[in-house]
Amino acid sequence: MLAAPLIAGIAGFALKSPMNILRLAALVTGLFFGASVLLTVQVFASPEVLLSADRTLRVDAFSVFHILALALTYFGGSLFALAYFRHEIASGHFGITLARRYGALWLAGLSAMLLVLVSNNLGLMWVGMETTTLVTAYLVAMHGDAPAIEAMWKYLIVCSVGIAFAFMGTLLSAASAPQADGADTLLWTHLMDQRANLNPQLMKAAFVFLIVGYGTKAGLAPMHTWLPDAHSQAPAPVSAMFSGFMLNAALYCVVRYLPIVEATSPGFGHKAMIGFGLFSVLVPAAFIIFQRDAKRMLAYCSVEHLGIIAIGYGLGPLGAFAALFHTLNHSLAKSLAFFSIGRLGQIYGSNDMGRIRGAIGAHPVYGPALLGSVLALIGVAPFAIFASEFQTVRAMVAQTQWWLLALFLLGVSVIFISMLRHVTGMVFGERPDDIEPIEPHPGSKLLSFSFLGALVLLGVWMPPPLRHAIESAAQIVWSQP
């Protein structure tokens, strides 16, 4: 599973048609999704976690849950890319050279993110996360225009520095363990076993570096500065992958250290998660109110949702359950939102929300899908995000965190009103005369309505296997020494 996407991406250089490269990516990510489902079944069928390569690789309930979300985001993104780039090919903006690079980097990104999720060695996890930055940087600036190159440079520099800080945190956490047995100190399982014997001061310092470092890649405020630029300039399937999963992969790295730092300094890690999370809910609220670019609006919305997830992890077992559920819901809703705005942006020739008007008439699938996905993102019932946000609020109430609750509700309310105002204008406003209605492809109907259907279904009913998977994953985050 680790090597196959990478090999397929390189094999794509032998293909001579851009569409065939996109089909190859869709096929590989489809098979990857199938393999992830089988892996999930295997993890939950076996009482032991899966280990390999001399304990360097490890799959447990927490990682397999994220692998499923990764597979879902990538498979959806690859299917959408077929439709999205078909129009770019027709307009001469996506030739074979670009397609080969895109295919190789897109699939290499999948391998790198999987490496992050299956690494028991925390150094290897860092290598995987740094690799995601390097392979996806070019995807941001694929079309090579000035704003895209600016966005790529900011992404590269800010995230490289952030990830360097995360490496410092990784080293400090290894240094906090008794060093008698050498190489084991970088293994997550070793640190978990030795939690009671770690140096608390070093582990606290390590967590500060880790949350700032990986938090930069996760888009937590105030380290989120690269995110709106990169998301707004990248092609829509790449933006969907960034928001749908890459940010979660970075947060996953922080959360892996949470039970370790909590064992040495109770409350420290949770307070840090809540602090950065709350700031990430409040900061984007100010930017979304006056936003004019639809993709930047969705990017700031990702900062908000990663903040909600971070808050959840800091709020006890109920909060961790809500955070994991929210991770899945956000991946689905944000992917669909980027698909919709990406396709509408092609039709209107702009991401300016003043220009995109009457989208429901311009595209009978992506117009309603934009409305549905944004309603889901702002937490309207019966979409699943309403349920996971409600669980987060319940966790705050259970811990009597009234100030946190008040500020959280202030942030999400401002975003709710602002995004609702923006999306109603885009969907129901008066369509410009030069925009003709488009006959949708059956594939886009299937893709959009399956994502929307899943969001509604999860909002009203959680399948017992999914509940079991989330509970098992939450137990790992909140395990006691």
Add this chain to the structure above:
Amino acid sequence: MDSHTLAILNILLGTSMVSALALLGTTRLRTCARVLAGQGLAVGLLPALMSDEQFTIRIVVLMVGNIVLKAVVFPWLLLRVCRDVSVRRDPGAFIGTGAAVLVGVLCLGIAAWLGTMVGASLPSHPAGVYIVAFFLILTGLLLIIVRRRAVMQVMGYLTLENGIYLFGSCAVIGVPFLLEFGVLLDVFAAIFVMGAALRQIHAQFSSDDATKLSELSG
């Protein structure tokens, strides 16, 4: 550690520290690339001198790999980029070089405090090692913030990376060879990608002035 080794160690630590201050105070990019090469050589040699182990193949391979990349390949790549995009000097974006050196001296104070505090809980090494490691990290950050040229920001990133490498080699014992090699490979890939990005920036903006990269905001 015998007195000769200690003397060499102190010279290398001093070289690393002075190189960082020199980077802050120099505007000529070619000189900066050469200073960075000297820093790469000093930082590459330091862990081998501090190691309790004998000179195993693992230590030699990592030391040579680090020195070849940081003292030869990266400076050469940066010099080539400077030549290709025809940039010679970086006067600084927010503050001049004199002020940058003064802030650098302040950073040395912060590094001394951090290095002494964190070093107390870490494997014992001559006191200056952790201080110099933190100083390189802070100087790297400072270079990224206060310099105008994108190529200088890459040099800042490399200085920061040198600091983290020095810290890691002293603080953590027994990191697997493949992992150290993987990290080195990642840094190499990062510099390679940044070099390619610099050429794209120059092609698009006819300059590598990072302050011009400000169209996207809000």
